[in-house]
Amino acid sequence: MSDRTKTRLLTALKTSGPQTAAELAKRESVTAVAARQHLDSLSAEGLVEYEDVKGAVGRPKRIWSLSREGHAQFPDNHSGLILSLLGGLKDLYGDEGIDRLISHRENEARASYAKALSGKHSLQEKLEALAEIRSREGYMATVQADDDNGGYLLIENHCSICAAATACQGFCRSEMTLFIEVLGEGIELERTEHLLSGGRRCVYHVRQAA
Template sequence: MTFVASLDSPEQQLLGVIKRHGALSLAGIAAQLTISQEAARQRVNRLAHLGLVQKSEQRKSGGRPLGVWELSAKGHARFPDAHAQLSVQLLDAALSLHGNEGIEQLLTAREHAITSKYEEALASAVSLEERLQQLVELRDAEGYMARLETIESGKTWRLIEDHCPIGAAAASCSGFCASETRLFQAILGDGVGVTREEHIQQGEKRCAYKITALTVSC
């Protein structure tokens, strides 16, 4: 069964919350879903019975371990991965036929195509913040569960992607991840710094990029 973007059932909503926020206690789940802890417990128990979530402990200094719930491997698999098996097969075929140079050409062509698509969509944006907000909307629609945090108003933001729909391809070919960073840089321009802070392929729960409006010295 494929997890769909419209989180219309209580269980799917809960999976989405844990995917976006990481491990959560029952109180945290209840707060995110604006339901009682008992209702949260019932939903969690149903998902645990299906093998979609699992319980672990978070240890904090000077206190008792806190029981939290996180997605199991089966739970993570409920999120779309952009036809993962086919993507990996195509990459393997391209490597076999054309070598590393062919893979680089493939990534460059993909980069240019997406850049053109994004540039057209962002053409009406005036400020950097507007471009970021529209970029986040595009990425979110593509399944990245993207969102934007303001670190310093007008100067620094954090672009967060809680899911990677091309995860299998990125795991097979690290060039995809470098390509994503180059893509953001191309879209946002030379006057903007783009730094990856967190990386799903490195075992972290999300990808996060620090976006900084650079000060131009006169």
């Protein structure tokens, strides 16, 4: 299987979650037979896994998803080094050192995000600019309208600082505070899915306050 096709299938499962071979085939414009062959090859490499789900009628559907090794194909900013540095920082300076690091990172991001959102007026424009800069940072971010609840969903399909956030969830709290600040006054933001809490991704529901 070509590396390009492999990357496309892995990315499709990463960004859109578990899917059947037929759904992947339609998405990637290949035949269902080719998609199944590629998925079998990825399964042999340990990068994907499947579950056969029974429906009300007919044969069970085989649902494909990324394995732990498959998720590891996406960069996490050198997790081993990050954990080592965080451990050393805490040993040397205690929790205060970690807090100061988080604050420093937040200040740098605030300036960068504020510049990216400058001149954006509507909430949608601001969110799209925020998603673009977050994607450049490795979060694979997108924006969708939330037709059921109003407002928008800021979806991050990957966490590029997952190792650091796992070791210290202050990074996650810091990011939520930062989003509210750069999006402006009168914004309500709620995290409805959280990768570190067992979710497939991080999702934020954002809307103008009533």
